[in-house]
Amino acid sequence: MRELFLVMGNTSKLFFRRKGNIILLIFSIIIPLFFLLFTYGGSEQLRIGVIDKDKSVISSDLINSLEKTDKFKVVFLKEDEINDKVSKGKVDSAIVIPQRFEEEVLKGNPKDVEIVSIKGEETTLFLKSYLDRKINVLYNLSKASYGNKENFYKMYNLYKNSPFSLKTYIVEDIGKTAVATTRSLGFFIMFLMFSTFNISNFILVEKRDKTFYRIFASPLKPRTYLVSNFFVNLILTVFQIAFILAFITFILNLGFTKATFDIFLVLVSFGITSIGLSLMIVAFSPSTSYSNTLSTLIITPTCMLGGVFWPLYLMPETLQRVSDFIPQKWAIDAIEKIQMGGSLSDVYMNIIILLAFALTFILLGIYKIKTSEKMGDFI
Amino acid sequence: MKIVRMEDVIKRFGDVIALDNVNLEIEEGEIYGLLGPNGAGKTTAISIICGLLNFDRGEVYVFDKNIRKEPEFIKKNIGIVPQDVAIYGDLTAYENVAFFASLYGLKGKELKESVEMSLEFVGLSDKAKEVPNKFSGGMKRRLNIACAIAHRPKLVIMDEPTVGIDPQSRNHILESTKRLNEMGSTIIYTSHYMEEVEAICTRISIMDHGKVIAEGTKEELTSMVTDVNTVYIEIGSIDGIKEEELKGIKGVKAVEIRDSTIKITSLKDVGNFDDIIHYFISKNIPIRNLRNEIPDLETVFLTLTGRKLRD
Incomplete structure (x- = not known):
């Protein structure tokens, strides 16, 4: 356990020492919020x-x-x-x-x-x-x-x-803010994926910088190292999710006040999936340049197909069917359901699907690491 | 006690045989040199000794323990100085050493003292709070060593620790290696710079194409390839020198006179150096310069493999 905290501490220290990581972390929160504020937040009226x-x-x-x-x-x-x-x-x-x-x-x-x-x-x-x-x-x-x-x-x-005109009391119209928050959370999901990949990629960065070699020459168990990377990733992911939801709920006073915790659970489930995917990308990549390219090739198109940037029904039916195999679709779908008044009981299947994706990715990653001549020899 | 024992070790990377029936025995307290060109199998051998690489056949014992059965104990007592500098550029020198030392179980006061001792040992105490990204190549190499020794390992493995650095840092590293050995650590030192190995190693293995082609002390190795000794004597004038008289000295095999220099080749086992000097004194011929040519490890390697170390 001591070793786990030791490596987690070191990974966190390295993360915060590199300015690029902090910038990505801030961007992952700021850009979706800017999107929310400036694209949709200007007027309460629908045009x-x-x-x-x-x-x-x-x-x-x-x-x-x-x-x-x-x-x-x-x-x-x-x-x-x-x-x-x-x-x-x-x-x-x-x-x-x-x-x-x-x-x-x-x-x-x-x-x-x-x-x-x-x-x-x-x-x-x-x-x-x-x-x-x-x-x-x-x-x-x-x-x-x-x-x-x-x-x-x-x-x-x-x-x-008629003096007896019908007085209409409009129950809070969440339609407009629901769209805005879903799309901005969509952007957040994309940044979250890049952010989780960035931390998983530390494994390859350490290989490139040879510190990996020194770490595994010590008595530290390989699984302790991998688990520590996973936990650092999870902690930073949860922090990002909590921060952006708190900002939307308490500062902007938008939308899903009563369902914030439900959205939080959906996003954390997606975060775990994203970490699993990142670990898999790293396991299948021989170098940092390879993993960087592979992550971009995977994250951006799947975000498009998964309905992160636009509603799924705008896409051809075939692509809509393909999106069933993309985790982002299930996250966005759950967020939309909650936005439209659904509760956890309406999205528990989405959460199970997301966690199933996570498990699959992690198991594939571990299998690859264990069987890879290059990496397996080192771990 | 034998610190390391490799018995008929074979390691393949696909179709390439990186180690081909390698046998090594390293005694406690030695500075053991592994000499060979790039790709000879030195790094593969030490990666196996460190427990970083699996091997296909054979047995490896470190501290008399089987590496397959007790890798943790072995790893805990080894310090490795990798060929490539393996440090975090964004952490300070102190943080680097502290992190790696703590992986070996050091903590608290013991950790602090060990880190300070290691940084002092490599001459980086005044740079403890600076990040290595701003260090010169030599300083990074020294920090690379500090990270390997803070947990006071019984066996320190140094893989080409002087590649690409200035002569001052190189001397510092060579001196540090000798001091480490004096302090009780057994050292395995790999290099393709034969002069380094000659200068500090007590015993040497020469590797090529994954095989150990020769092993022994420097003297033992040089005697393997030659049984003669050559002396060059420079004099003012060769008048009065008779080649036949020189050849008559016991053990002299050949004499070659060129300008004012005489090259005398003798059998190595015959101690005739005094007789040769006496010949010139008796003829009142002043000796301006005298040079004894001893075959070096480069010659040994060249003789054994037909190519130079750095080819």
Whole structure:
């Protein structure tokens, strides 16, 4: 046990003596937070792009009512701008009010308002339920007026000017912050992977610098050395996770206050997976340059495939199926479930899958180390 | 007591035989030299003695204990100075020595005293708080030694400890090696600099292509390759010198006169040096210079292998 703490102390000392490591540690926390603050944190309102193809009284009223909620900022768009503005994030979502909207409402068969978004259900859910409620009112008025336009508008104006207007109490809308925190935690997951790799890579750095040779000439057991590296990695990982979650929860007051611990557990499970993957990369690499290249080739594409940067449903179905074999997918999926009000019971399977990935990686790494002529001879 | 015993050790790396039936016996208190060119198998041999490398066949005993059965005891009593400097560039000299010494169980006051003693031994006491990244090559090599001796090992293995350093640091290391030996440590010293091995080693093995091709004291090794001794005598004038008279001296095999220098080759076993000097004195011929050519280890290696040590 003494040797374990001794090597852990030395690894930690070496970690903090190298400026590059501290910079990576700080970046892994700062960049996701910056992303969170500056990309999404500026305004509480969702920017809704609007294309009104109907240009009727009720379509105009529908648009006005959106603005009156204080939750939406309406931006009028031309039809050919819609995809560009949505994909570049100029607007959070866009709605298209179809032609003959008023006519169909009067017929008692209101057409759906099309919603365009790339930010997932978290953003569109609130907008969709709001529009559904409004259209439902129009539908009921249409039914009550038996399709008579004059009667419809009489009742409609009464409804609009009614002193007994429905006062809406909006339960906290977590949609927007949920998207922001999921994406920023996605970035954090990527940095966490580089960070855990960096510490596992100490093993190869020690081989390169020959201190590895000196360490194993001493009576220290190889497994003590490997376990100490794992624990240092785990401690720093937990610290990073705790710090970023505390910042999001207590300083930014965002989102998942009640579920912070659940997210913490998901991220720690992913952290262990990431450490396992890093150890495996190191075990399969003959040199630091090889391991650096291999880690980049593994981490960045798997983050893309695992839904770290964008929602999985935007990808082709085949790639979505491939993502089942990528740990990041299960972490992001668990975070999204918790963000949408889920609890640990909804994500325990995700955690089990993540830990199964971790175990597989670690066992493969140990097998490789034990059977490798080059490394096995040294350990 | 035999500190190290290697018996018919074979080590293969794939198709390459790194050690081919190597037999070595190293006595306690020796400075044992392993001499040979790069790739001769020296580092492989010492990696096996340290318990860092497995071997395919044979037996290895260190401190009379089988290395396969009691590696921990053996490792605890060995200090290794690796060929490549193996220190942490970001830790101070003190921290480096303290960390490696603590891996051998040293702690507290004992650790502190041992670290200070080791740094003083290699002349780095005043650099204890500095990081090796700022050290010269020689200073790094000395710290490399300090890290190996702080736990006071019975056997110190030095693998090419002087590669690429200035003459001053080299002398310091050679002196330190001798002092370590005087303090009770047995030393295994590998090098491809034959003059270093000649200067400090009590016994020497010459290795080539994974084999021990010769073993013994320096004198024993040189006598293996030659049975003659050559003397060069420089005089003012060769007038009055008769080659036949010189050849008549007991043991002289050949005489060669060139300009003012006479080369006399004699049988090594015959002590005729006094007779040769007397010949010149009796003829009132003043000797300006006299040089006795003794075959060195380079000659031994060249003779045994047909190539130079640093080829």
